[in-house]
Amino acid sequence: MSFLSPIAFLFAIALPVVVVFYLLKRKRVVRLVPSTVLWQRFLAENQASAPFQKLRRNWLLLLQLLLLLLVVLALARPYFSGTTGEATLQVVILDASASMQATDESPSRFERARKEALTLVDGLKTGMGDGNQQMLLMVAGAAAEVKQSATSEKSALRRALLAAEVTDAPTRLAEALRVAETLTRDKPGAEIHLFSDGAGVDLTEFETKDLRLVYHPVGIRSSNLGIVSLDVKLNPEDPSRRAVFVNVANFSAESAETTLELLFDGQVIESKSVSVAATNSTPVVFAAAQPRNGIFSVRLNSKDDLAADNQASIVSRLPEPIRVLLISRGNRFLERAVAASGPNVEVSTATDLGAATQHADVVILDDVLPQTMPSGNVLAIHVGTTNWFPEGIGSLEAPPVVDWKNTHPLLRFVSLDNVQVASTLAVKTPTWAVSLVDSPSAPLVLAGEFGRQRIVWIGFDTLQSTWPLRISFPIFVANAMEWLNPATARSDLFQIRAGDAFRMPLGEASGHPVEATVTVPSGVVWKLPLGPDAREIVFGETSRQGVYRVNYGTNQVEFCANLLDATESNIAPRRELSLGRHGTVGAARVQRANLEYWRWFALGGLGILMFEWWWFHRRTA
Amino acid sequence: MNALLPPDLLRRLEQLQLLAARRAKSSLKGERRSRARGLSVEFADHRNYVLGDDLRYLDWNLFGRLDKLFLKLYEEERELPLRIFLDCSESMNFGSPSKFDFARRVAAAVGYVALCGFDRVSIQCFPEPGATLQPPEAAARGALRSVRGKTSSLTFFKSLSQLTAGGAADFNASVKRGAMEARQTGAALVLSDFLDPAGYEAGLTALIGRGFQVTAIQILAPEELDPTTFGDLRLVDSESGAETEVTFGKYRMSAYRQSVANYLERLREYCTGRGIRFATVASSTDLGELLLKQLRTAEVWA
Numbered sequence: 001m002s003f004l005s006p007i008a009f010l011f012a013i014a015l016p017v018v019v020v021f022y023l024l025k026r027k028r029v030v031r032l033v034p035s036t037v038l039w040q041r042f043l044a045e046n047q048a049s050a051p052f053q054k055l056r057r058n059w060l061l062l063l064q065l066l067l068l069l070l071v072v073l074a075l076a077r078p079y080f081s082g083t084t085g086e087a088t089l090q091v092v093i094l095d096a097s098a099s100m101q102a103t104d105e106s107p108s109r110f111e112r113a114r115k116e117a118l119t120l121v122d123g124l125k126t127g128m129g130d131g132n133q134q135m136l137l138m139v140a141g142a143a144a145e146v147k148q149s150a151t152s153e154k155s156a157l158r159r160a161l162l163a164a165e166v167t168d169a170p171t172r173l174a175e176a177l178r179v180a181e182t183l184t185r186d187k188p189g190a191e192i193h194l195f196s197d198g199a200g201v202d203l204t205e206f207e208t209k210d211l212r213l214v215y216h217p218v219g220i221r222s223s224n225l226g227i228v229s230l231d232v233k234l235n236p237e238d239p240s241r242r243a244v245f246v247n248v249a250n251f252s253a254e255s256a257e258t259t260l261e262l263l264f265d266g267q268v269i270e271s272k273s274v275s276v277a278a279t280n281s282t283p284v285v286f287a288a289a290q291p292r293n294g295i296f297s298v299r300l301n302s303k304d305d306l307a308a309d310n311q312a313s314i315v316s317r318l319p320e321p322i323r324v325l326l327i328s329r330g331n332r333f334l335e336r337a338v339a340a341s342g343p344n345v346e347v348s349t350a351t352d353l354g355a356a357t358q359h360a361d362v363v364i365l366d367d368v369l370p371q372t373m374p375s376g377n378v379l380a381i382h383v384g385t386t387n388w389f390p391e392g393i394g395s396l397e398a399p400p401v402v403d404w405k406n407t408h409p410l411l412r413f414v415s416l417d418n419v420q421v422a423s424t425l426a427v428k429t430p431t432w433a434v435s436l437v438d439s440p441s442a443p444l445v446l447a448g449e450f451g452r453q454r455i456v457w458i459g460f461d462t463l464q465s466t467w468p469l470r471i472s473f474p475i476f477v478a479n480a481m482e483w484l485n486p487a488t489a490r491s492d493l494f495q496i497r498a499g500d501a502f503r504m505p506l507g508e509a510s511g512h513p514v515e516a517t518v519t520v521p522s523g524v525v526w527k528l529p530l531g532p533d534a535r536e537i538v539f540g541e542t543s544r545q546g547v548y549r550v551n552y553g554t555n556q557v558e559f560c561a562n563l564l565d566a567t568e569s570n571i572a573p574r575r576e577l578s579l580g581r582h583g584t585v586g587a588a589r590v591q592r593a594n595l596e597y598w599r600w601f602a603l604g605g606l607g608i609l610m611f612e613w614w615w616f617h618r619r620t621a
Numbered sequence: 622m623n624a625l626l627p628p629d630l631l632r633r634l635e636q637l638q639l640l641a642a643r644r645a646k647s648s649l650k651g652e653r654r655s656r657a658r659g660l661s662v663e664f665a666d667h668r669n670y671v672l673g674d675d676l677r678y679l680d681w682n683l684f685g686r687l688d689k690l691f692l693k694l695y696e697e698e699r700e701l702p703l704r705i706f707l708d709c710s711e712s713m714n715f716g717s718p719s720k721f722d723f724a725r726r727v728a729a730a731v732g733y734v735a736l737c738g739f740d741r742v743s744i745q746c747f748p749e750p751g752a753t754l755q756p757p758e759a760a761a762r763g764a765l766r767s768v769r770g771k772t773s774s775l776t777f778f779k780s781l782s783q784l785t786a787g788g789a790a791d792f793n794a795s796v797k798r799g800a801m802e803a804r805q806t807g808a809a810l811v812l813s814d815f816l817d818p819a820g821y822e823a824g825l826t827a828l829i830g831r832g833f834q835v836t837a838i839q840i841l842a843p844e845e846l847d848p849t850t851f852g853d854l855r856l857v858d859s860e861s862g863a864e865t866e867v868t869f870g871k872y873r874m875s876a877y878r879q880s881v882a883n884y885l886e887r888l889r890e891y892c893t894g895r896g897i898r899f900a901t902v903a904s905s906t907d908l909g910e911l912l913l914k915q916l917r918t919a920e921v922w923a
Contacts, residue, residue, distance in 0.1 A: 028855040028866060034712035034720070035816035036858040036865045038845060042880040043867060 001078050001597075004125045008075035014068055022061050063612040070605035074598040079123060088189035089134050089150060090124070091180040092117055094164055095196035096141030097171040098498070098545075098563050099571045102197070102305040104220045110166040113195035113218045120193060121157045136183065137161060140196075142169035142499025142543040144176035150183075167543035168308045169499025170565040171200040181209055194585075198574030200567035207580025215585045219573025223252040225302045226309030226569030228281060230562065232296055232316040235287050239343050242316060244286040246298050250276035251570045258302035262286045265294040274300075281566075293317045295547055295558060309569040313547050313560040315494040319344050322485050325360035327352065327368050333468035334366055334381075334477070341478035362484045367461050377454040377484040382461040384425045388433075388450060394426035399439030399460075408436055410447055410456065410479045414472040421467075424460035433457065447483070452505060454489055456480050494559040502539045502548065502559050506530075513553035521546025625729040625778050630909055637734045637922045639808060641701050641834065653740070659697025666694040700769075701807045702743065703735040704833070706799055708813035709746045710790030711859045716842025716904040721786040723904040724812040724840050729781050730912050731810055733774055734922055740807075741769045742777070747795030748788045758783055789860035792817040796824030800831040809833035810921075814840055815888055818861065822891065829895050836898040836921050839888065843905045846881060847874070 003009075033039065094117055100110040117137075125133045137148040137160045148160035173196060184190035191212050197219040206213075229247040236243070250256045255277045262270040269288055276282045288296070297313040304310070321344040326335060329351060338347050348360070352370070363374040367382045384393040401416045416437060426442040429435045433448030433455070446457040467473050482488055496502055506513075516528040518539050526541060530552070537550060542561045550557050563569070577585040626634070641653055658665055667680060670690035680693045705728050713721035732742040744765040754762070761780035768777045792813060800809075809828050815821045815837070828835045844850075848869065856865045869877070885901055892899035898919045902911050916922060 028853040029850070030855045030857060031850055032859055033856045034715040034814065034842060034845065034859050035818075036856050036861075036863055037816045037818055038877075038881055038884060039856055039865050039867055041884055042877050043865065045880050045883070046873065046876045 004077035004079055006076055008072060011072045011075055015065060018064055018068060060616060063608055067605050067608040070601045070608060074601035074605060077598045089187055091136045091183055091192045093138045093140055093176045093180060093192060093194045095173060096139045096164060096166045097568060098168045098308040099197055099199035099306060099568050100166050101308050102571045104305045105218055109197050109218045114161055116216055117161055117195050118158060121154050124154060138176050138180060139164045140172045140176035141167035144172045144179055167499055168545040168563050169543055170497060170568040173201045177206060181211055198577055199571050201577060203577055204580045213585045215577050217573055217575055222572035224304045224306045224569060224571045225250050225256050225258060225300055227298060227300060227312045228566040228569055229564055230298060230312045230314050232314050234319060241287050242290045244288060244296050246284040247281050248274050248276055248284060249281035249566055249569060250278060251572060253278050258300055260284055261299045262288060263297040290316060290318060306571050308545060309563045312562040312564055315491060315558060315560055317487060317491060320487055321346050322361050322481060323359060324362045324364060325350060326364045328366035331366050331463060337474040337477035340474060341481040345481060361486050379456045379480050379484060381458045389427040389430055391428050395423055396426040396442050397423050399424050402438055402440055404437040410483050411436055412479055414476045416472060419467045419470060420465060421460045422464040454484050456484060496542060496559060496561050498545045498561040498563055499543050502542055503536055505536045506534060516550055516552035519549040624782055625726045631733060634730055634734050635737050638738050639701060639735055639922045640920055653699050653701045655697050655699035658694040661695045661698045663696040665696040667691040668694055701740045702805050703740050703808045704803055705732060705744045706796055706811045707744055707746045708790060709784060709786040710748055711787050712814055712816060713786045716844060718904050720814055720840045720842050720904045725781050725784060726908055727812055727838060729778055732777055736771050736774050741767060743767045745799045746784060748790040750788050758785060792821055793819055793823035797827040800827040806832040809835045811837045812840060825897060837892055839901040840904055843903050846903055848877060
């Protein structure tokens with residue numbers, strides 16, 4: 001046991017004072033005795049004049065001393081120190097991600113973590129002098145927020161903690177830790193306390209950092225069945241129907257059976273029973289007719305620990321024809337591939353960029369550098385324009401293909417195993433694009449958004465390579481048509497992760513509304529004032545999953561916020577966080593907070609006081 | 622008859638006789654055997670007639686047989702002077718009944734026994750304040766200086782009851798002076814609480830040295846044996862005015878008793894070591910019990 005304000009022990013001076021009072025109080029009764037001879041003998045034999053004889057059986061005094069002692073102890077604020085009690089600055093990070101909603105702890109992991117954080121707050125040393133500790137509270141939910149700047153005031157910290165809310169968003173712990181790391185850098189006495197279940201935490205970037213991290217894990221078991229992905233596509237077998245792809249993952253150690261319901265605009269239209277093996281996932285495909293633009297939702301009817309990932313929604317629009325303008329000096333491979341890329345593709349060919357570009361959704365520039373770049377989405381083949389590559393364009397002979405990102409939607413089912421390229425434009429990957437296919441010294445294929453334009457850039461002339469001869473070429477072109485389709489881009493717009501901001505550009509057609517309202521899934525309506533020059537609607541309060549409705553002017557759009565995160569749905573508690581390959585952070589000790597006991601001492605003091613009162617009156621009554 | 626002793630006790634006391642350990646040395650006639658040769662019925666010895674002897678005491682029978690003149694000698698019976706040292710100091714005023722009352726009743730009883738035995742009783746009260754005494758008490762003290770004969774017992778009792786206690790006593794000096802003043806030694810009875818700060822040894826030694834047959838009765842108040850006042854006390858000595866601060870509680874009672882017992886034991890040892898008959902009584906003791914049992918056991922009388 002230690003004391004937060006040991007200076008209060010100065011009050012212990014009052015203890016002898018009480019004794020002195022008792023001694024001073026001793027007004028001796030004067031008695032006339034025949035002779036003091038016997039008494040003097042008695043005194044000589046017993047030293048009875050010693051003043052403390054009187055105190056020997058004085059229970060009132062003992063009670064008072066005990067009371068005083070308890071009060072002094074309470075003032076000294078005793079606590080049992082944990083291993084982490086000495087830091088001068090404690091940065092508390094409270095994980096508010098979706099997995100913290102899991103109910104394996106009672107009532108939930110988040111509440112449990114909050115409780116533990118509160119005990120940590122209770123244990124904060126806020127005395128005078130050197131022992132003063134400060135605490136800073138961050139909540140890592142949809143975004144990593146500092147909820148309470150560094151302070152010693154426990155009430156403010158408690159208030160901030162109680163105001164924190166759990167979200168449906170995936171974990172942003174890395175972001176929070178990055179902030180915390182900068183806050184604690186160069187502060188020798190600083191510590192980071194992470195209250196989390198460890199789900200979906202990637203701390204590789206902190207491997208080499210001096211992170212004084214104390215991990216307070218929560219969570220008991222991993223019993224969860226979750227929807228980890230959802231997509232709506234044209235049904236390849238029946239163009240009149242839509243295919244809804246759902247991936248259901250089971251993160252518990254036992255296989256699970258459940259039913260999966262498909263809803264369209266809130267109406268159940270199909271239900272399937274799903275059986276998922278332990279720690280496996282099962283894809284489920286629904287084929288459903290879609291009479292109008294609307295929202296497909298899927299719902300898992302399972303009772304598991306985490307409810308946030310048991311439903312997901314997606315906005316689905318009826319397919320619209322894509323108008324593709326192919327500007328080429330003649331490339332039959334490309335023409336055939338584009339024409340075959342989808343049922344709704346309408347291809348028109350031109351040798352030069354004319355007025356027709358205005359009506360094209362996608363423009364393909366095949367080894368042609370136009371005078372003015374088209375404003376729509378572009379698939380550019382062997383086009384070196386300094387608009388896109390301000391750092392200059394060189395050339396490279398016979399670059400080998402060394403790597404490609406097959407996780408990107410453009411390269412889905414695309415393999416570039418035996419593709420040879422004669423020569424390519426050598427550029428540096430610009431900031432707006434990511435490199436999809438790499439040669440050792442230059443990217444071969446880039447994709448990105450330049451302004452509001454989606455651009456796929458192929459650095460080499462396809463006719464100067466073996467790619468058109470490979471099966472991957474038409475697949476890539478089909479993927480590119482899908483990705484460049486403005487409708488796809490739009491549908492991506494309406495599909496966000498919980499916690500991400502919703503951004504929607506305001507087109508010319510929408511006029512200039514002065515205000516937009518957003519109805520969140522819980523029914524609360526937010527008003528967003530729009531200035532006269534507003535080009536887009538931005539809405540950030542998307543921490544809960546569900547369907548959001550946006551009204552602006554006369555228009556109404558809906559967007560969906562979903563968790564759809566396998567790492568987040570995997571709620572297996574981690575007793576240990578790994579920092580990269582070598583470093584780990586173990587769970588903190590069970591005794592992790594300085595528990596203060598002054599209340600108990602004060603209570604005991606009160607009890608003694610009342611008992612003394614009763615005793616005193618009993619004696620004099 | 623008197624307030625000091627009840628009549629039935631007096632009657633029983635009349636049957637008692639003070640025991641004398643040795644022959645009386647007094648010059649006055651009495652009922653005690655003495656070494657002096659004189660007139661009595663008790664034959665003691667013969668001696669040769671010398672010219673001038675009273676012819677009445679010649680042993681004519683012996684003259685007839687031996688034709689020599691012998692004088693018959695008889696034991697002279699003398700009195701046993703009893704000297705009572707009565708402590709009249711302030712400290713004797715304490716206790717219920719007061720120690721002084723008890724002491725003078727003992728003095729009355731012993732004195733009565735002595736008077737009945739034709740012994741002379743003299744009571745010496747100490748301290749002696751001298752001129753400050755009230756006339757009746759001074760007269761009483763004077764009257765108690767020498768009392769003889771059973772007929773004087775009434776005045777003896779009356780004088781005793783007129784005594785009061787007060788003032789500070791010097792036990793040693795008073796008893797020593799009394800011992801020196803006595804023309805004949807005899808029995809001495811010391812009635813005191815023996816609580817003189819200066820001690821009691823010098824006085825008692827003086828009595829012994831003068832040849833007194835000493836009986837000491839220590840009279841203590843019940844409160845002195847078992848105090849009833851507790852707490853933080855400032856005790857004032859009634860005689861010297863000395864103050865002693867004592868914190869006293871029931872839990873220390875046994876320690877106090879032990880102290881008192883030690884004191885009494887030392888006194889008793891001192892007395893028995895010098896042939897002094899000794900008894901300690903509380904002033905609340907029944908007088909009959911003391912007189913008829915304890916003093917008999919102590920062989921003061923029989």
